[in-house]
Amino acid sequence: xxxxxxxxxxxxxxxxxxxxxxxxxxxxxxxxxxxxxxxxxxxxxxxxxxxxxxxxxxxxxxxxxxxxxxxxxxxxxxxxxxxxxxxxxxxxxxxxxxxxxxxxxxxxxxxxxxxxxxxxxxxxxxxxxxxxxxxxxxxxxxxxxxxxxxxxxxxxxxxxxxxxxxxxxxxxxxxxxxxxxxxxxxxxxxxxxxxxxxxxxxxxxxxxxxxxxxxxxxxxxxxxxxxxxxxxxxxxxxxxxxxxxxxxxxxxxxxxxxxxxxxxxxxxxxxxxxxxxxxxxxxxxxxxxxxxxxxxxxxxxxxxxxxxxxxxxxxxxxxxxxxxxxxxxxxxxxxxxxxxxxxxxxxxxxxxxxxxxxxxxxxxxxxxxxxxxxxxxxxxxxxxxxxx
Amino acid sequence: xxxxxxxxxxxxxxxxxxxxxxxxxxxxxxxxxxxxxxxxxxxxxxxxxxxxxxxxxxxxxxxxxxxxxxxxxxxxxxxxxxxxxxxxxxxxxxxxxxxxxxxxxxxxxxxxxxxxxxxxxxxxxxxxxxxxxxxxxxxxxxxxxxxxxxxxxxxxxxxxxxxxxxxxxxxxxxxxxxxxxxxxxxxxxxxxxxxxxxxxxxxxxxxxxxxxxxxxxxxxxxxxxxxxxxxxxxxxxxxxxxxxxxxxxxxxxxxxxxxxxxxxxxxxxxxxxxxxxxxxxxxxxxxxxxxxxxxxxxxxxxxxxxxxxxxxxxxxxxxxxxxxxxxxxxxxxxxxxxxxxxxxxxxxxxxxxxxxxxxxxxxxxxxxxxxxxxxxxxxxxxxxxxxx
Numbered sequence: 089x090x091x092x093x094x095x096x097x098x099x100x101x102x103x104x105x106x107x108x109x110x111x112x113x114x115x116x117x118x119x120x121x122x123x124x125x126x127x128x129x130x131x132x133x134x135x136x137x138x139x140x141x142x143x144x145x146x147x148x149x150x151x152x153x154x155x156x157x158x159x160x161x162x163x164x165x166x167x168x169x170x171x172x173x174x175x176x177x178x179x180x181x182x183x184x185x186x187x188x189x190x191x192x193x194x195x196x197x198x199x200x201x202x203x204x205x206x207x208x209x210x211x212x213x214x215x216x217x218x219x220x221x222x223x224x225x226x227x228x229x230x231x232x233x234x235x236x237x238x239x240x241x242x243x244x245x246x247x248x249x250x251x252x253x254x255x256x257x258x259x260x261x262x263x264x265x266x267x268x269x270x271x272x273x274x275x276x277x278x279x280x281x282x283x284x285x286x287x288x289x290x291x292x293x294x295x296x297x298x299x300x301x302x303x304x305x306x307x308x309x310x311x312x313x314x315x316x317x318x319x320x321x322x323x324x325x326x327x328x329x330x331x332x333x334x335x336x337x338x339x340x341x342x343x344x345x346x347x348x349x350x351x352x353x354x355x356x357x358x359x360x361x362x363x364x365x366x367x368x369x370x371x372x373x374x375x376x377x378x379x380x381x382x383x384x385x386x387x388x389x390x391x392x393x394x395x396x397x398x399x400x401x402x403x404x405x406x407x408x409x410x411x412x413x414x415x416x417x418x419x420x421x422x423x424x425x426x427x428x429x430x431x432x433x434x435x436x437x438x439x440x441x442x443x444x445x446x447x448x449x450x451x452x453x454x455x456x457x458x459x460x461x462x463x464x465x466x467x468x469x470x471x472x473x474x475x476x
Numbered sequence: 477x478x479x480x481x482x483x484x485x486x487x488x489x490x491x492x493x494x495x496x497x498x499x500x501x502x503x504x505x506x507x508x509x510x511x512x513x514x515x516x517x518x519x520x521x522x523x524x525x526x527x528x529x530x531x532x533x534x535x536x537x538x539x540x541x542x543x544x545x546x547x548x549x550x551x552x553x554x555x556x557x558x559x560x561x562x563x564x565x566x567x568x569x570x571x572x573x574x575x576x577x578x579x580x581x582x583x584x585x586x587x588x589x590x591x592x593x594x595x596x597x598x599x600x601x602x603x604x605x606x607x608x609x610x611x612x613x614x615x616x617x618x619x620x621x622x623x624x625x626x627x628x629x630x631x632x633x634x635x636x637x638x639x640x641x642x643x644x645x646x647x648x649x650x651x652x653x654x655x656x657x658x659x660x661x662x663x664x665x666x667x668x669x670x671x672x673x674x675x676x677x678x679x680x681x682x683x684x685x686x687x688x689x690x691x692x693x694x695x696x697x698x699x700x701x702x703x704x705x706x707x708x709x710x711x712x713x714x715x716x717x718x719x720x721x722x723x724x725x726x727x728x729x730x731x732x733x734x735x736x737x738x739x740x741x742x743x744x745x746x747x748x749x750x751x752x753x754x755x756x757x758x759x760x761x762x763x764x765x766x767x768x769x770x771x772x773x774x775x776x777x778x779x780x781x782x783x784x785x786x787x788x789x790x791x792x793x794x795x796x797x798x799x800x801x802x803x804x805x806x807x808x809x810x811x812x813x814x815x816x817x818x819x820x821x822x823x824x825x826x827x828x829x830x831x832x833x834x835x836x837x838x839x840x841x842x843x844x845x846x847x848x849x850x851x852x853x854x855x856x857x858x859x860x861x862x863x864x
Contacts, residue, residue, distance in 0.1 A: 095501065102490060103515055113483060127491055127520035129511060246824055292704035306789070308701045308708065315791025316680035317826050320696065326785040327819045338823030339784075396727075397714040397785060401694070403703025431715045435726030436634055438705050 103128060103136050108169070111146065116168035137167055144170055145237070175231065178456030179218050179260060180242040180273050181253045183207060183300070186214065188221045189453035190231060197284075197457065200450045201225040211252045215259035222264070236266050240456030242273030245303050246319040246337075269459050271314075275321050276455025277410055277445070278305025279312045283458040285446035286408045294404040295445070296323050297411035298391065298420070300366065302344040306402055312462070324348070326394050343394050347387035349412065355383050366412050373416050381419060388413075388420040392427025399432035399440060410445030417444060491516060491524050496557070499534065504556035525555055532558055533625075563619065566844030567606050567648065568630040568661050569641045571595060571688070574602065576609050577841035578619060585845065588838050589613040599640045603647035610652070624654050628844030630661030633691050634707040657847050659702070663709050664843025665798055665833070666693025667700045671846040673834035674796045682792040683833070684711050684783065685799035686808070688754065690732040694790055700850070712736070714782050731782050735775035737800065743771050754800045761804050769807060776801075776808040780815025787820040787828060798833030805832060
């Protein structure tokens with residue numbers, strides 16, 4: 089049995105959600121109206137409102153229930169969501185960059201910013217960089233941090249110094265004295281794409297991010313999958329060759345070692361084609377340099393074969409391809425589409441759409457905001473993100 | 477924006493759940509006590525109780541709140557869960573058999589039964605067989621069907637005449653005039669194992685069923701994954717050889733075609749070892765016939781390689797191996813364990829446990845019951861299934 093304290097806590101959360109949902113969908117109301125609308129008792133409702141006011145999530149104003157002067161006594165006040173509250177910040181602590189996005193309570197992303205981070209930055213440096221970036225963006229845009237409700241933080245993959253970045257995330261939360269939610273940044277990009285981007289309104293999504301590393305995130309039944317250790321989505325560490333070379337994860341023949349940008353550059357170097365990095369590779373592929381397109385297409389085919397297995401297992405309605413390589417469009421999407429239509433239960437004629445990601449490099453920071461919106465808001469629907 | 481009617485419906489469900497959770501965890505209560513306990517207004521609470529009584533889910537009795545006679549007026553009544561209500565039936569419409577399990581509202585499976593079904597039975601025959609089996613088991617055990625609350629039905633995999641069985645499921649629901657929930661029977665077995673069996677208390681589980689076919693089910697964050705078309709879990713149709721022979725699903729080199737019982741029998745036949753079916757194969761493997769163990773171990777290794785990819789992607793805490801082959805224990809589990817420890821992000825030192833399934837052949841029928849329990853019961857915790 090669940091502990092009683094936990095059950096009470098859940099009950100209180102359910103009450104809060106009911107109240108916030110009502111205010112969100114119907115606007116300001118008096119306590120009496122809220123009692124009618126929510127079905128909660130007056131005692132419960134008043135307690136919930138007090139607590140929400142204490143936390144600054146709702147405010148009250150002295151407007152009449154019906155908008156007209158009242159005959160006698162003090163006027164009834166109306167309760168509404170605090171327009172200054174609910175400021176949410178998303179931070180993406182990447183391999184080489186820190187990105188920040190800021191959203192208001194209406195779920196509108198109102199500002200974004202980016203700064204380079206040394207690849208070997210320790211956790212203090214990374215935390216300081218992120219804190220400075222948040223302060224800068226808020227000053228530039230005249231955003232008060234007093235209404236900050238939470239910081240969502242995206243961290244790099246399970247194998248790439250997550251502990252160090254986790255400590256940076258903790259410091260960041262402490263610096264702003266607010267709640268912190270963390271998750272893997274590829275998973276957060278998936279969530280952002282589902283909330284605002286290429287996977288919008290799809291409940292079952294496989295998202296893959298193909299850049300230097302290969303990561304991903306899965307959404308099933310509208311929920312971002314986490315896994316037992318927060319490591320769900322590690323598409324890059326599916327073995328495509330169990331007898332292959334050792335990967336830094338300890339496994340063998342991992343997809344990331346086969347198709348990540350460094351592997352592609354190496355394959356090209358062995359053919360005498362020296363490219364210096366991702367941008368260089370993308371340019372050469374867009375210029376349709378034959379050897380480069382051959383290597384990229386073969387890699388996309390390999391990715392497609394792995395994704396066919398993922399699709400057979402997870403049955404998504406849509407596959408979203410993000411990351412640096414996704415800008416190549418059909419060159420990478422078409423081989424993935426062929427692999428899926430040949431290998432992912434073709435007899436069912438349910439091969440999912442394969443589409444490029446929409447949100448660009450801010451996806452993870454935006455996903456960190458989406459994470460907090462989902463967490464605090466399981467019951468009520470949000471406003472149409474098309475308003476964004 | 478969500479439609480207002482939907483929002484109200486969700487609100488009402490949230491109220492119901494709160495009331496049922498309170499009755500379930502704390503036993504019979506007066507309406508006054510329920511008002512205090514749930515935080516709902518009297519108006520809301522009374523309406524919810526009326527509706528639950530109408531549906532026979534709760535009953536009231538004329539017992540005093542404090543158990544003693546009352547001074548005057550009519551005695552306060554107490555509301556409790558209806559002990560005769562909540563009868564749930566799970567049916568597994570398998571390839572060759574129909575299985576039935578019956579559970580009371582306390583989530584206790586109180587009876588099970590099985591009958592053979594012709595492999596070519598049409599939907600009417602299969603529905604008739606299932607209806608007869610339910611009637612028989614209820615008569616035998618003196619179980620009244622008046623309190624039947626729902627029927628959960630497990631159907632075979634996505635590629636094996638699901639439409640025909642789906643129609644049988646519809647007929648079955650109509651025959652008993654009750655709500656019907658359906659799902660794939662391998663996924664339901666996963667759910668049963670998580671509710672009562674080998675995956676109990678694990679929130680993140682990969683379940684594989686290895687028999688004539690190869691199927692599976694995934695649980696993530698405590699929820700059974702469905703997929704966009706209800707086809708999540710199709711481990712058997714992960715391609716292990718994209719250039720391999722055509723599978724009945726339309727793909728190539730599918731795992732099921734490589735390690736399903738027919739494939740194993742064929743591999744042995746090509747070595748001159750003729751076995752006639754699953755039981756024969758299992759016996760020979762248990763007798764440690766060398767050629768048979770070699771074939772089985774190689775197949776388990778192949779399964780393990782696919783599962784390593786699944787584990788890298790879904791990050792489960794436990795892998796449960798069910799189906800006919802699971803009775804071979806270490807002979808099949810050990811090769812799976814090695815594959816996982818070599819290929820599934822070994823550097824994270826989070827290789828999941830690999831355990832045999834617990835619930836035997838009734839798992840899917842039991843899972844069909846678990847499905848209904850989960851669906852009607854998202855908020856409150858259930859009684860400890862150890863009581864089962």
